[in-house]
Amino acid sequence: MKKQSLVKGAFVLTLAAFITKVLVFSNSIVLSRVLGPEGIGLKKMVMPFMGLMMTLTTIGLPVAISRLVAEADAQGNRGKVKKILVISLVITGSLSIFVVSLSIFSGKYLSSFFLTDPRSYNSFMAMIPIIPIGAVSGVLKGYFRGRQTMNPIAFAQVFEQIVRVCLTYILVQRLVPLGIEYAAAGAVLCSVLGEACSLIFFIVMFKISHHRKMKISRPSWSQAFRGKNVLIELLQTGLPTTGNGFVISITRAVQPIVITKSLALAGVSSALITKQYGMLTGFVMPLLFLPGFINQSLGATLVPAISEANAQNNLRLIKRRLNQAIRVALIVGVPSTLLLYLYAHELMTAVYHAPTAAPLLKLIAPFFLLNYLQSPLQSVLVGMGQAKTAMFNNILARCTNVALIYPLASNPLLGINGVILAISVGVILETILHYSSVVKSIGYALDIPNIIKILVAGIAMGYIGRALFINLNNLTSQGGATLILLTGIVFSIFIYMLLLFFLKVINGSDIVRIPFVGKMLGKIFPK
Template identity: 75%
Template sequence: MKKQSLVKGAFVLTVAAFITKILVFINSIVLSRVLGAEGIGLQKMVMPFMGLMMTLTTIGLPVAISRLVAEADAQRDGVKVKKILIISLAITVSLSILVVCITVLGGKTFSRYFLIDSRSYYSFMAMIPIIPLGAVSGVLKGYFRGRQTMNPIAIAQVIEQIVRVSFTFGLVQWLIPLGIEYAAAGAVISSVLGEGCSLLIFIVLFRISHHRKFRVTHPRWNQIIRGKDVLMELLQTGLPTTGNGFVMSFSRALQPVVITKSLALAGVSSALITRQYGMLTGFVMPLLFLPAFINQSLGVTLVPAISEANAQNNLRLVNRRLNQALGAALIVGAPSTILLYLYAQELMTVVYHASAAAPLLKLIAPFFLLNYLQTPLQSVLVGIGQAKTAMFNNLIAKCTAVALIYPLASNPMLGINGVILAISIGVILETALHYASVVKFIHFELEISTLIKILGAAMAMGCLGRMLFTGLNNLSSKLGVTTIMLIGIMFSIFVYVWLLGMLKLIRQNNIIKIPLIGKILASLFPK
């Protein structure tokens, strides 16, 4: 498979991430209709632990693999690439076996003492097979990223979600007569099946790309010992990344425990806690993360690009690429945030039939705008070799957020709103710390004028779109809320894109680089 440029690689991953987000969103709608808030809560209580288990088994190796494979590939050192894969597979397979054994033996104890609802045990056990599958997939993802070949990753992501969505409805419907806890476990099993298909795609594409010239078989610990230099290089990059991932995964895993205990102290019943947590994590969060697909693409492509510029000691290029990444993230994030805030009531009613979740979305959406800036800032820190700094920044922010959940959520006046405030404070703190660190290490200068133009265009878009929505809603009741909402959103997007062109934030030379459709779209924008 051919090596792809930064623009093409980012475009491929962006398209795949967009499709994936749509499929995830569809899946969340299906689950909300079949399981309800209570079933969603049972599933979401254990999902954060999946990320924690994956962090423990991969120990940051996917990022380290992509960096080392890129260097070895540039030096045409195929032997080193093979060593990297063998050692990485040996580590991840061994760790996944260990983690699976511990999880199986301690599943009942964990669900009984750490999760307030014992019914989550079935979902917790259903997630176990994903640990070894995801570990091996992570190694192959790192390899393809290092070779700057993003097509396999994009294909696997889409196939994984298609399989997941396809099996979710059938498994949940089949198991729901047995009880809501079994149906929630069925939703988790669909994720396992999707991950299994993703791994199969990676293996097939890896074999196709190398035919019989490149075989990685029977990874063993003695091979790790013989490749000490490669092992140390992997760990130097992987361990700080692991610390960062562990902080994030552990905080996500700890949040449901702290949230449920805090809400219980506020006098909220167990069933209501599960429903409120289900609304926040199953309804609000999927809507917030739906337009955040740009972050995933930027995070994957920006690290090697920054590493290359940093290796050349070209801080000017690092600054330029970071400003480009922040601009791209904000171009998507600003209008998304405004639309989610303005149409919170309509979206929650139409999509989930849960109007009670609308205030939660309106409260968290403005703070979540900063989340779009976190990925580019963190990617730069990793790219310039400051993964430890990123880890400590995340540690401080996540610990602060978790620590604030207890006093805020246990307050009967705040309840679930206290959880949102604590999470939002964590987002603000993490973004501020990343920004301060980037300024310190590369003397970063933010292009304030560009950010002001993007925010101004987004606010103008929101005002005009909402005015049209209100006018149509008052004039005619025949169209229905859903149709009027879609008209308002589409009009808002059209106005926003037009304003970006008029402000010269999007130019022909930016658009023409997009594969396949770039030349066609470029004619619509100024030079």
């Protein structure tokens, strides 16, 4: 398989992530109608454990594999690539056995005490097979990312969701007559089977790739110890990534407690606390993170791209690829932020029927523009073997975030706005820390002229699009509010793209590199 460029790889993963989101949404509609709230609750109870089990089993190795495979590939060291895969399979295989055994023996206890509903036992047991399946899938995903061939990952991601949706529709309905607990377990099992089909796809793609002669058989601990240096390199990236994941999980668990206690001290009633917290986490945050899959795609492609350049000691290429990633992130982030700010009231009304949540969205949206810079900066640190630095930056920012919630949210003058300010300070601090670390490592400087152009295009887009929206609203006295909103947003994005071409932030040669439609669109725009 041919190596893909940073932009092409990111686009392929972004497209797959978008299709996956649509399929996941469709699947959630099917499940909600078949299972109902009670069945969905039983299924959702085990999902956090699924994430925790996968974190324990993979210990951040997929990211480490992508970095080391990219470096070994740049050096033409096929032997090291094989060692990386063998050692990774030994580690994940051994951890899978331990975690599966632990899960089987503690299933009844966890479902009764931690999950609070004994009926969740069936769903918990149905989840267990995903542990070894997901572990091997993670290793192969890391390999393909390291080889900078994102097509197998993209196709597997979509294929997995298609299988999941089809099986959900067929299997879950047949299990409903047996009881809601069996139907919920069937829904979990559909996720497992989807992951299994994804793994089969990865194995097939691995065998037909140009590394098909590289046989990986009977991995053992003796092979792992013979590659002790590779093992150390894997753990140097994998363990900080795992530590970062645990910190995120802990802060997510602690944050709701701190928020509710702080708002209570501010004199907010328990009913209003629940309502405000629900608006922030259930309405505002999903809209803020809606374009987040683009950041995830950029991060996944940037780590191996930076590792390859770092192995070649090509500092100029590292800086160029980081500039590319930041430019793409801001091209998406600036209009997203402005549209959320300008249309906060209309979006909250149209999507959630909750216009009272609009002020919260308007307050937090401008700060979250910096969130689009975090993924590229963190990926550079990981790609250069500084995962530990990235982890410490994240820990410091998230601890600061949680620590500030109490003094700010307990202030009666701030209340829930204090929570938003604390979260925003965390975002700002994390971005500054990552940027400072990158500057210290490679002497990087932001491409200020292009950033200014993107900001100018975004502000002009917002002004022109909002003016059109207001005029359309004035002309239409009744109904059609959602259609007018969509018209205003689509027109704004169209104006934004024209301004980017006019300001030469993007040009025809950038468009041509887009997979599938690039050549056709390239004929429209000048190079």
